[in-house]
Amino acid sequence: MKKYIQKILLVSIIISLPAVSFGQYCNYFHSKYCEPSENKMFKLNGQSKSALFSKGQTSELNVIVYKGQDYRVSLCLDENLGTQLTFKVYETKKVKVEKVIETKTMEDEYKKCSGCNGTGMDGNETCYECNGDMQVLTGNQVEVVSKETRVVTENQKQLLYDNSQDGFSNEIEFSVETTRRLILEVSIPGGGGGGGSSKGKMMKSSDMGCVGILVEHMTTPISGFKGTGF
Amino acid sequence: MKKQIKLVAVLLMVTPLTFLTSCGGDEPIQEPVEEVVEEVVEEVNETYYQIPSPDEMFGFIKESGLKYNGELLNPIQNVSNYTDPKMQALNFGIYSADLAYTAAFEEFNETAKYFGTIQKLAEPIGISSAFDKSLIERAQKNLTNADSLVAITNTSYFAVVDYLDQNEQGDKLGIIAAAGWLETVYVIANSTKYAKDKAAVDRLADQKLTLDNLLAYLEKHNTTDDVKEVLSWFKELEAVFASIGNTDSNEGSAISFKKKENGKMVLGGGKPSKSITEAEFKAIKNKVNEIRNKIVKTEV
Numbered sequence: 001m002k003k004y005i006q007k008i009l010l011v012s013i014i015i016s017l018p019a020v021s022f023g024q025y026c027n028y029f030h031s032k033y034c035e036p037s038e039n040k041m042f043k044l045n046g047q048s049k050s051a052l053f054s055k056g057q058t059s060e061l062n063v064i065v066y067k068g069q070d071y072r073v074s075l076c077l078d079e080n081l082g083t084q085l086t087f088k089v090y091e092t093k094k095v096k097v098e099k100v101i102e103t104k105t106m107e108d109e110y111k112k113c114s115g116c117n118g119t120g121m122d123g124n125e126t127c128y129e130c131n132g133d134m135q136v137l138t139g140n141q142v143e144v145v146s147k148e149t150r151v152v153t154e155n156q157k158q159l160l161y162d163n164s165q166d167g168f169s170n171e172i173e174f175s176v177e178t179t180r181r182l183i184l185e186v187s188i189p190g191g192g193g194g195g196g197s198s199k200g201k202m203m204k205s206s207d208m209g210c211v212g213i214l215v216e217h218m219t220t221p222i223s224g225f226k227g228t229g230f
Numbered sequence: 231m232k233k234q235i236k237l238v239a240v241l242l243m244v245t246p247l248t249f250l251t252s253c254g255g256d257e258p259i260q261e262p263v264e265e266v267v268e269e270v271v272e273e274v275n276e277t278y279y280q281i282p283s284p285d286e287m288f289g290f291i292k293e294s295g296l297k298y299n300g301e302l303l304n305p306i307q308n309v310s311n312y313t314d315p316k317m318q319a320l321n322f323g324i325y326s327a328d329l330a331y332t333a334a335f336e337e338f339n340e341t342a343k344y345f346g347t348i349q350k351l352a353e354p355i356g357i358s359s360a361f362d363k364s365l366i367e368r369a370q371k372n373l374t375n376a377d378s379l380v381a382i383t384n385t386s387y388f389a390v391v392d393y394l395d396q397n398e399q400g401d402k403l404g405i406i407a408a409a410g411w412l413e414t415v416y417v418i419a420n421s422t423k424y425a426k427d428k429a430a431v432d433r434l435a436d437q438k439l440t441l442d443n444l445l446a447y448l449e450k451h452n453t454t455d456d457v458k459e460v461l462s463w464f465k466e467l468e469a470v471f472a473s474i475g476n477t478d479s480n481e482g483s484a485i486s487f488k489k490k491e492n493g494k495m496v497l498g499g500g501k502p503s504k505s506i507t508e509a510e511f512k513a514i515k516n517k518v519n520e521i522r523n524k525i526v527k528t529e530v
């Protein structure tokens with residue numbers, strides 16, 4: 001009996017191996033499948049990333065690019081996700097903005113106590129220190145909107161690059177003059193989701209696959225005669 | 231990531247059936263082929279926050295002319311004193327950055343020692359499988375080849391990051407990455423002379439942006455008391471960095487990609503980063519040193 005169980009276990013493990021390895025399929029996808037630069041000066045940057053995507057999905061990668069460095073970002077994707085993806089680069093920055101915060105509360109409604117003159121009663125209701133205005137409870141509640149101006153910090157995005165304006169190019173290379181925090185946004189077309197949330201949506205396994213974002217960097221080469229002795 | 235687990239689970243259930251179906255007998259089965267369909271419970275947009283690895287920073291400081299200072303490293307003898315899982319993860323980050331520092335400056339003997347130390351520390355943290363045999367062999371063979379050694383130390387760092395990421399241990403990865411980043415900032419701050427090393431001072435000020443990414447990552451994985459504690463330390467550092475005003479204003483940013491005459495794209499324009507004052511530099515350095523001391527301290 002024990003041998004029989006062991007055999008079943010062994011067969012189950014062997015059978016399930018391809019499935020387990022599929023789960024780890026996206027490991028190093030960017031290193032394996034994204035075309036590195038032919039320029040050997042470029043080095044693999046630790047901000048590279050691979051992830052499992054489905055058609056219609058959009059994801060963002062927040063990276064830091066430093067002044068005085070050249071960067072190359074290239075993308076690659078599984079065949080079953082198609083051949084084209086949308087790739088946008090945004091700058092993201094924290095900005096302090098003034099915001100008017102509206103708060104709504106329910107409060108007791110008052111009416112004019114024209115019958116009152118100072119203290120005493122107005123019919124069955126108490127008349128407080130009355131100067132003739134809004135002193136007597138009506139028994140109803142009203143919605144009161146109060147506005148307050150606060151300074152809040154929020155992240156703002158500014159579009160810098162859209163590969164749909166660049167022939168759906170899968171790579172971009174640039175020099176950086178000022179250190180920035182960028183968002184690399186990748187969208188896989190299809191899936192009918194339009195890139196938004198699709199909670200509870202039925203997905204086919206053929207609609208899923210890996211996407212790799214390979215980031216490479218090098219020190220910006222000095223051009224001209226600087227440092228040559230001339 | 232939940233999707234991945236779900237997909238694997240479905241495939242685990244479906245694969246044996248497919249296997250048995252395809253090998254079910256002599257007669258071919260004429261059933262129509264159906265695609266595996268599984269329900270994705272949560273398919274929302276993901277946001278990832280990346281932290282530059284230590285080698286990128288150390289490559290820069292070497293190029294900017296800062297000298298190697300071995301006294302800044304956390305001594306490897308301390309490793310046996312870190313018995314608490316949080317301290318082990320934090321010091322794994324510290325030692326990983328120290329490893330990258332020694333490799334960048336071609337301190338081969340030190341690199342070998344620090345590689346051995348992080349390997350040793352990887353075991354109690356549960357990430358020793360990130361160091362496969364071939365990686366260790368490659369490291370041993372290339373102990374005197376600077377380029378290979380930097381590449382190997384990077385590979386080991388990326389392997390750990392990838393392993394923790396794929397195994398949904400974002401909390402542990404956050405702690406390791408936070409400590410690794412802190413050690414690079416510690417080394418830069420303590421190797422830099424404010425009046426002399428302008429490029430390094432500017433790079434230190436730029437860490438405000440990296441800290442934003444780090445805090446966002448820790449917030450995303452703020453599920454354990456350990457992460458909460460580490461997050462509170464780094465929020466104190468954020469408050470110190472907040473005095474630098476280069477990104478807190480929405481005036482005149484307008485950066486853009488522009489093509490230069492040689493066809494090269496340049497990300498530039500906008501408001502240049504504001505240089506930090508000596509007082510700001512000292513305040514950052516003091517806070518970094520304070521947090522770093524909490525991490526590397528050993529109980530007597």
